[in-house]
Amino acid sequence: MARLRQFLRRFLRHSEAATAVEYAVMLALILIAVMSSIGVVGGQAGGFWGGIQNNLNIAGFGS
Numbered sequence: 001m002a003r004l005r006q007f008l009r010r011f012l013r014h015s016e017a018a019t020a021v022e023y024a025v026m027l028a029l030i031l032i033a034v035m036s037s038i039g040v041v042g043g044q045a046g047g048f049w050g051g052i053q054n055n056l057n058i059a060g061f062g063s
Helices: 002-013 015-059
Strands: none
16 A cells, blocks of 8 residues: 555656646546537437427328
8 A cells, every 4th residue: 555655646746647637637527528518419309309200290100
C-alpha cells in the first residue's frame, strides 16, 4: 500500500499527470454532453416515428 501511495504522489507531481487529469475531465464532460444529446434526440425521434405510425394506422395502412 505504501508503494502505491509513493507512486501516486510521484505521478501527480509531474506536469504530465496534471495534463492527463485535465484531459480525463474534458473527456468525461464531452461524454456527458454526447449521451444527454443522444437521449434528447432519441426521445424526439421516437415521438416522430410514433406519430407517423399512428397516422398510417388511422389511414388503414398499419398492421
